[in-house]
Amino acid sequence: MERIYFDNAATTALDPTVLESMMPYLTTHFGNPSSIYSYGRESRLAVENARKTVAKILNAHPAEIFFTSGGTESSNTAIHAAIFNLGCTHIISSPIEHHATLHTIEHLHKQGAAALSYVRVLPNGHIDLEHLEEILANSDEKCFVTLMHANNEIGNITDIFAVGNLCKKYNAIFHSDTVQTVGHFPFDLRNTPVHFITGAGHKFHGPKGVGILYINENVKIQPYIHGGSQERNMRAGTENLYGIVGFAKALEIATLNYEEEKKHILEIKHYMRDELKKHIPGVHFNGDVDGNSLYTVLNVSFPKTEKSEMILFNLDIHQICASGGSACTSGADAGSHVIRAINNNPNQVAVRFSFSKFNKKEEVDLVIEKLKDLI
Numbered sequence: 001m002e003r004i005y006f007d008n009a010a011t012t013a014l015d016p017t018v019l020e021s022m023m024p025y026l027t028t029h030f031g032n033p034s035s036i037y038s039y040g041r042e043s044r045l046a047v048e049n050a051r052k053t054v055a056k057i058l059n060a061h062p063a064e065i066f067f068t069s070g071g072t073e074s075s076n077t078a079i080h081a082a083i084f085n086l087g088c089t090h091i092i093s094s095p096i097e098h099h100a101t102l103h104t105i106e107h108l109h110k111q112g113a114a115a116l117s118y119v120r121v122l123p124n125g126h127i128d129l130e131h132l133e134e135i136l137a138n139s140d141e142k143c144f145v146t147l148m149h150a151n152n153e154i155g156n157i158t159d160i161f162a163v164g165n166l167c168k169k170y171n172a173i174f175h176s177d178t179v180q181t182v183g184h185f186p187f188d189l190r191n192t193p194v195h196f197i198t199g200a201g202h203k204f205h206g207p208k209g210v211g212i213l214y215i216n217e218n219v220k221i222q223p224y225i226h227g228g229s230q231e232r233n234m235r236a237g238t239e240n241l242y243g244i245v246g247f248a249k250a251l252e253i254a255t256l257n258y259e260e261e262k263k264h265i266l267e268i269k270h271y272m273r274d275e276l277k278k279h280i281p282g283v284h285f286n287g288d289v290d291g292n293s294l295y296t297v298l299n300v301s302f303p304k305t306e307k308s309e310m311i312l313f314n315l316d317i318h319q320i321c322a323s324g325g326s327a328c329t330s331g332a333d334a335g336s337h338v339i340r341a342i343n344n345n346p347n348q349v350a351v352r353f354s355f356s357k358f359n360k361k362e363e364v365d366l367v368i369e370k371l372k373d374l375i
Contacts, residue, residue, distance in 0.1 A: 003319040004363045008203075009152050009180065009297050009354035010323055014246075015205035021249040022207065025242040033239050034230065047239055050248035054212060057255050058182070060189040066213045066231050067244050071179035072100040073224075074198035074213035077235075078175045079104045079146060081196075081221035083113050086173050088144035090115045092135050094127055096153075096338045101146050101177055115141065125156040125287035125342045132163065136170040143172035149197075150180040153338040153352055154287030155297030157181075164193030173219075179203055180294060182212070183254040184262075195219050199251075201243065205356070206250030210243030261357045266295040268355045272364045273298060279368055280375055286343055286350060296355055299339075301348035308349050308375050315351075318370050323352050 005013070025046065031039035033047050047067070055062040068074045079101065082088045091105045091114045109116040117135050120128040127147060136143055145167050150157045160176050167174040175196040178187075182197070183204025189197070195216045202208040215221060215234075228236035254261070276283045282303040287293060302308045312324050324336060339350045353367075 001319050001366070003321065004367060005321045006353040006355060006359070006363070006367065007321045007323050008356040008359075009155075009352065011202045011208065012205045012356050013358060014207060015250060015253060017253060018206055018246050018250045022242040022246040025245050030241075033241060034228075043239075043241055046241065047244050050244045053248040054251055057251055058187045058189050058214065059191070060214055061217055063232070064189070064214050064217050066215060066234050067239060067247070068211045068213050068235060069209055069240070070202075070211035071098075071177065071198045071200040072211075074196075074200075074211050075100045075146075075175070075177055076104050077213055077221075077224040078196035078198070078215075079108070079144070080224055081215075081219075082144040082146075082173045082175065083108055085221045086142075086144070086219065088114065088142045088173055090117065090139050090141040090143045092117045092119060092132065092139075092143055092145045092172075094119045094121055094147055095341045096121055096125070096151055097146065097148055098152055098177055098179070099337075101148070102337075105146065114144070119147070121341050123342060124291070125151065125154045125338075126292070127158050127163075129159075129162055129166070133166055136166060136172060139170075143167075143170060144175070145172050146175045146177070148177040148180070150178075150185075150294045150297075151287065151338060152180050153297075153336055154299045154342070155180075155289075155294035156287045157292045157294060159292075160192060160194060168193050179211075180296075183251055184294065184296060186255075186258065189214060189216075199247075201247035201250055204250050204254045207243045207246040210240050210247045212247070257357070262295055264357060265355050265359070268359055268361060268364060269295055269298050271361055272353060272367075275364060275368045276300060276371075279372055284343075284348060286339060298353045298355075299350060300353065301339075301343065301345070301350045302371075302375055304347045304349050305375065311349055311351060311374055314374050315367075315370065320367055320370060323354075324350060 031043045033043040120131040178197040179200045182199030197214045199212040201210045284301040286299040
């Protein structure tokens with residue numbers, strides 16, 4: 001049996017066209033973008049063209065786009081800047097953020113750098129916006145709000161316009177972890193009330209190890225990584241040249257084919273939801289599966305039995321890739337902090353299936369057949 005890959009929220013396959021765009025920079029065009037001779041200038045041009053491409057797609061200014069090593073570095077940079085450069089002394093977040101955010105804010109809070117409040121999460125996995133406003137209204141300190149755009153485990157989408165407008169009203173700085181939505185969702189940053197957003201190439205068929213941080217031009221921050229003048233003095237270190245070229249190409253392809261790919265992937269998600277309901281008694285879906293939710297993610301709880309407790313292991317044996325939570329914590333199978341926050345039912349086992357343009361409905365049929373045996 002061929003491997004079935006249903007873990008695209010963890011990482012995606014590199015698109016062959018993206019690899020093609022990267023190849024020259026892995027082979028002949030290896031000049032350092034900081035070198036002054038023509039060979040280096042070619043590389044510099046490739047980086048700046050990639051920046052323009054990304055900025056145009058997100059409707060931002062090229063000067064607002066910074067290339068990083070990925071979503072984790074981008075979020076760390078934004079969070080540290082808000083506290084140490086922008087004078088925020090009160091962090092407001094949610095218990096279901098990605099660990100790149102959660103661990104960073106917990107670390108800063110423990111160090112005494114800022115107060116920390118968590119917004120309530122509703123049973124359907126959405127953020128309680130009334131509670132957010134309450135915290136903002138009652139805070140005497142300058143607030144920093146960090147709330148993700150789409151949750152990587154349950155797929156819930158937060159209204160970043162509503163959050164951004166609340167932040168505006170209370171003069172707060174707003175960072176959104178948009179790693180699951182850049183490349184899967186149209187952005188218009190000129191008209192979005194947000195100070196920082198993040199992206200990671202490997203979530204939309206680009207290379208791993210490259211990301212972006214958007215910093216609104218009205219915000220002035222200091223570098224997080226020191227030691228060189230790269231990225232307009234904002235991030236020291238020789239640029240990941242082929243990664244940056246690949247990121248821009250992947251974003252271009254994702255944007256070009258957005259409508260048809262979204263339709264294709266959504267059909268697979270809905271098909272799997274319906275087949276699970278039909279064939280697996282007691283199945284339950286986590287998050288707002290039929291409402292404001294990412295078309296790539298389906299989080300399913302199965303009734304806990306001796307058989308289903310080993311479900312991920314057994315799927316793996318049958319060449320089916322899915323996950324129990326975020327890939328970044330797997331291996332240390334401590335269960336999911338996201339599922340615990342919204343559906344803390346000890347009699348259920350949660351599995352995340354996440355899809356891409358390379359998946360087919362036939363694969364869903366094969367997985368359902370296996371699940372019938374396993375449960």
